[in-house]
Amino acid sequence: AQSVSQHNHHVILSEAASLELGCNYSYGGTVNLFWYVQYPGQHLQLLLKYFSGDPLVKGIKGFEAEFIKSKFSFNLRKPSVQWSDTAEYFCAVIMDSNYQLIWGAGTKLIIKP
Amino acid sequence: EAQVTQNPRYLITVTGKKLTVTCSQNMNHEYMSWYRQDPGLGLRQIYYSMNVEVTDKGDVPEGYKVSRKEKRNFPLILESPSPNQTSLYFCASTHARGTTQEQFFGPGTRLTVL
Numbered sequence: 001a002q003s004v005s006q007h008n009h010h011v012i013l014s015e016a017a018s019l020e021l022g023c024n025y026s027y028g029g030t031v032n033l034f035w036y037v038q039y040p041g042q043h044l045q046l047l048l049k050y051f052s053g054d055p056l057v058k059g060i061k062g063f064e065a066e067f068i069k070s071k072f073s074f075n076l077r078k079p080s081v082q083w084s085d086t087a088e089y090f091c092a093v094i095m096d097s098n099y100q101l102i103w104g105a106g107t108k109l110i111i112k113p
Numbered sequence: 114e115a116q117v118t119q120n121p122r123y124l125i126t127v128t129g130k131k132l133t134v135t136c137s138q139n140m141n142h143e144y145m146s147w148y149r150q151d152p153g154l155g156l157r158q159i160y161y162s163m164n165v166e167v168t169d170k171g172d173v174p175e176g177y178k179v180s181r182k183e184k185r186n187f188p189l190i191l192e193s194p195s196p197n198q199t200s201l202y203f204c205a206s207t208h209a210r211g212t213t214q215e216q217f218f219g220p221g222t223r224l225t226v227l
Contacts, residue, residue, distance in 0.1 A: 009153065034215070044203065044218040090155060100171075101146075101216060103155040 002027050004093050006104035013081055014112050021076040021107050023065075023091030032094040033074040034101070035065055039087045047089070050074065061085070083113045115140045119204050119219035126194055127227050134189045134222050136204030144207045145187040146171070146216070147179065149200040156203065162187055194226040 007022040025031065035047040048059025055067040065076045074091060091104040117138045126132055138145065146161040148171075158171030162181040176198055178190040187206075191198060204219040 006155075036218075043220045046215055049215060092156075100158065100161070101156075103148075103157070105153055105155040 002093075002095055002102055004091055004102050004104040006089075006091050006107050008107050009105065010108045010110070012110045012112065015083055016080050019076070019078040019081045019085070019109070021089055021091075021109070023074045023076065023104055025072050025074070025091075025093045025095075025102070027072070027093070027095045029096050031096075033065070033067060034092040034094075035059065035063070035074070035076050036090045036092060037087045038090065038106075044090070047076070081109075081111050083111045085109060086111045115217070117204055117206055117217050117219035119202075119222050121222060122220060123223050125225045125227065128195055129193050132191050132194060132224075134191075134202060134204075134224070136187045136189065136219055137185050138187075138204075138206040138217070139185065140206060140208075140217065141184065142206035142208050142217075143184070145181065146205045147177070147187070147189050148203045148205065149173065149198075150203060150221075151200050159189070159202075194224075196226050198224065199226050200224060 003026050005024045033050040036044045037047045038044050047063050048057050050057045050067045058064045063078050065074055067074050088106045088108050090106045092101045120135045143164045147159040148156040150156050157173045159177050160171050160179040162168045165184050168179050168181050202222045205216040207216045
């Protein structure tokens with residue numbers, strides 16, 4: 001079955017540490033890839049997305065993600081996190097352009113000041 | 114301002130008392146969807162609609178109904194709520210014919226069923 005896996009459910013980092021959150025999907029066809037962020041008490045916001053072209057995608061707030069097709073991965077990275085990055089991060093995939101988003105379970109990121 | 118709105122934002126109710134959560138978007142989007150978010154499970158799709166009068170089941174449709182009589186509105190109906198429907202609900206919309214397929218989310222409705 002098509003699925004999206006986020007390997008870390010909870011991540012705790014200190015400010016200025018580098019971040020990498022893993023996302024893998026199980027589907028061999030065409031995919032559109034997304035990372036959404038949910039700050040405490042707020043709704044989901046799009047961080048970045050990949051549809052085609054350069055597999056290294058830059059998003060808002062200094063985040064980036066790299067699509068590695070051979071590894072079915074779309075990991076999220078940030079070189080230096082801030083306390084304000086504390087949030088829950090969701091990876092989501094649309095498979096074969098059918099508008100159905102398949103979601104990972106989310107990763108709760110806590111940044112210690 | 115382009116947005117998706119949901120009402121109410123918070124609701125506490127009792128088992129069996131019918132309720133409706135409204136969702137409205139002002140972006141002329143064809144596609145609308147309802148999700149529930151539960152800890153450790155991410156978002157799961159309840160129902161979606163590709164256009165007016167076209168609705169279909171998502172992954173967890175049991176206990177829910179929807180309607181799409183107008184393009185902008187997509188209400189979620191719980192005819193007889195049960196405690197296992199206590200959750201955070203999100204409505205989302207996107208252009209069905211768009212190339213980016215980015216979904217825009219409402220602010221969420223936190224429902225508690227006692």
